[in-house]
Amino acid sequence: EPEVTQTPSHQVTQMGQEVILRCVPISNHLYFYWYRQILGQKVEFLVSFYNNEISEKSEIFDDQFSVERPDGSNFTLKIRSTKLEDSAMYFCASSEMGYNEQFFGPGTRLTVL
């Protein structure tokens, strides 16, 4: 069964460093998303992406964040200068169309020291 994959599974970085989280969405899906979940808290929407551009973003997704689809399969989230409060599990998700269910990847646990 097709699934969303994410790398790395765990990333440890120093405050102020740049990180890139990578995702491979399900191949026939057209809509891509990033969510995050701080330990013990709810899942929060960051950004949605369709047709090579951002379609929606939350207040969390400020100038320090960017997304890119560098080729036909990968979808990346970059955090330019990480802060302690960016420590969270980051989930990539994809859906076939905008109204369909979203399928989540296994997540990348980001730890900022």
Next chain:
Amino acid sequence: GQNIDQPTEMTATEGAIVQINCTYQTSGFNGLFWYQQHAGEAPTFLSYNVLDGLEEKGRFSSFLSRSKGYSYLLLKELQMKDSASYLCAVKAAGNKLTFGGGTRVLVKP
């Protein structure tokens, strides 16, 4: 703003039935989703309601009343592996999901 409420925790016995309620107040409504999340893992899709009524999928059923801003997830014939958090999520406007805090269900033998 968006507000989604669900109980924090529920306990039930193996083989029993548990009903997890979710109430929501959102500006716009394009569907309500239920996800299961085991500790340290990703949410996995369980069910989707966009029209009023009951959707049944094996041991899991989900109900929606749009006029009441209310949904429930019913888990029948509970198994130990059903111990997890159950997340209610609403698609208000656009395609983003807004999640509730999740209900942790503990299944006891």
